[in-house]
Amino acid sequence: xxxxxxxxxxxxxxxxxxxxxxxxxxxxxxxxxxxxxxxxxxxxxxxxxxxxxxxxxxxxxxxxxxxxxxxxxxxxxxxxxxxxxxxxxxxxxxxxxxxxxxxxxxxxxxxxxxxxxxxxxxxxxxxxxxxxxxxxxxxxxxxxxxxxxxxxxxxxxxxxxxxxxxxxxxxxxxxxxxxxxxxxxxxxxxxxxxxxxxxxxxxxxxxxxxxxxxxxxxxxxxxxxxxxxxxxxxxxxxxxxxxxxxxxxxxxxxxxxxxxxxxxxxxxxxxxxxxxxxxxxxxxxxxxxxxxxxxxxxxxxxxxxxxxxxxxxxxxxxxxxxxxxxxxxxxxxxxxxxxxxxxxxxxxxxxxxxxxxxxxxxxxxxxxxxx
Numbered sequence: 001x002x003x004x005x006x007x008x009x010x011x012x013x014x015x016x017x018x019x020x021x022x023x024x025x026x027x028x029x030x031x032x033x034x035x036x037x038x039x040x041x042x043x044x045x046x047x048x049x050x051x052x053x054x055x056x057x058x059x060x061x062x063x064x065x066x067x068x069x070x071x072x073x074x075x076x077x078x079x080x081x082x083x084x085x086x087x088x089x090x091x092x093x094x095x096x097x098x099x100x101x102x103x104x105x106x107x108x109x110x111x112x113x114x115x116x117x118x119x120x121x122x123x124x125x126x127x128x129x130x131x132x133x134x135x136x137x138x139x140x141x142x143x144x145x146x147x148x149x150x151x152x153x154x155x156x157x158x159x160x161x162x163x164x165x166x167x168x169x170x171x172x173x174x175x176x177x178x179x180x181x182x183x184x185x186x187x188x189x190x191x192x193x194x195x196x197x198x199x200x201x202x203x204x205x206x207x208x209x210x211x212x213x214x215x216x217x218x219x220x221x222x223x224x225x226x227x228x229x230x231x232x233x234x235x236x237x238x239x240x241x242x243x244x245x246x247x248x249x250x251x252x253x254x255x256x257x258x259x260x261x262x263x264x265x266x267x268x269x270x271x272x273x274x275x276x277x278x279x280x281x282x283x284x285x286x287x288x289x290x291x292x293x294x295x296x297x298x299x300x301x302x303x304x305x306x307x308x309x310x311x312x313x314x315x316x317x318x319x320x321x322x323x324x325x326x327x328x329x330x331x332x333x334x335x336x337x338x339x340x341x342x343x344x345x346x347x348x349x350x351x352x353x354x355x356x357x358x359x360x361x362x363x364x365x366x367x368x369x370x371x
Contacts, residue, residue, distance in 0.1 A: 007332050009073040010365035015061055017357035017364055019043030019088045020339035037067035037343055040355050042364050043085035058084035058106040069347045073366055077118050083107045086141050092148035096172035102156050104140025110158055110168060126179040131164040131186055131231040138162050141193055148199035148254060157205055159192035164231060165207055183222040185234040187215060193248040200257045208247025214240040214262055216277060238277050249293045255302040263290025269307060271319060284325045288312025291338050298344055306354060308340040314356055316369060330367045333358035
């Protein structure tokens with residue numbers, strides 16, 4: 001179970017929980033107001049029972065939570081019914097004066113919501129059908145935004161259950177936001193579990209799939225998307241085959257230009273120098289499939305990497321270490337550890353919290369990493 005003092009507060013999400021994303025109150029870690037730790041969104045996924053022999057429906061919900069440095073730790077301030085959620089991610093900056101939340105779901109939709117003082121509302125939607133057989137379903141599995149360091153021509157990269165990948169640009173006009181898919185291609189033989197952008201170079205994209213491959217793509221070489229043309233394969237810039245099982249998490253380091261982390265069902269985190277992607281320079285075994293990875297958002301703690309490890313809880317890795325990489329662990333969840341994110345404090349920067357969401361026990365909790 002772990003140290004009971006680690007647990008600050010928990011919540012039954014009712015639906016199974018699989019995604020957690022943190023948002024500082026002002027959009028900046030260093031500018032949040034006293035006593036406020038900002039906000040969290042929690043994404044859920046629920047398979048409903050079949051009725052009258054019809055296909056079972058999958059539904060979801062977004063929970064919006066307000067965080068506090070003291071009691072009550074958090075409170076639910078808003079909810080939104082959705083299709084079953086596979087991934088949520090905030091834009092890294094305000095785009096066209098508004099912070100945006102992206103969502104991929106079980107119906108193949110890329111949803112974008114606008115944030116307004118604790119409330120979210122839909123501003124745009126793009127639907128994806130199966131790349132090669134429209135009679136089959138196509139789930140949206142993951143997404144990433146391109147705007148962390150460069151807000152010019154922002155786009156959202158998405159990966160899908162049919163192995164396809166897509167790049168969709170977001171624009172604003174006098175009638176609101178719009179989404180336009182610029183590139184879509186078949187990138188993996190099976191589910192494309194994860195996609196990630198290179199924050200230092202928006203032309204470079206990383207993806208991982210159930211085919212055990214991590215691939216690098218150059219956006220300038222990708223086929224343009226047309227609704228009237230078949231979706232084809234595209235040649236990657238490089239294929240890394242070091243993973244023994246499916247690649248299900250990738251994140252580019254936000255402060256170190258040439259550092260990339262990947263996670264796999266083979267229960268290992270791999271660290272790469274992006275100039276030498278043929279093989280990782282470090283492999284860290286964590287004892288559970290690595291579903292999500294999050295680098296610390298504070299540049300002074302850029303050595304810390306957070307991992308959600310499915311059947312083996314949550315772990316904080318210190319990449320400066322030469323052997324004992326795991327700095328702290330959290331095992332209060334009894335089910336698949338899927339969603340995870342940092343919740344920094346401007347009042348007590350030494351006291352990081354971590355938000356966790358697990359699947360079958362539909363549990364959300366806040367972990368005090370200083371314990």
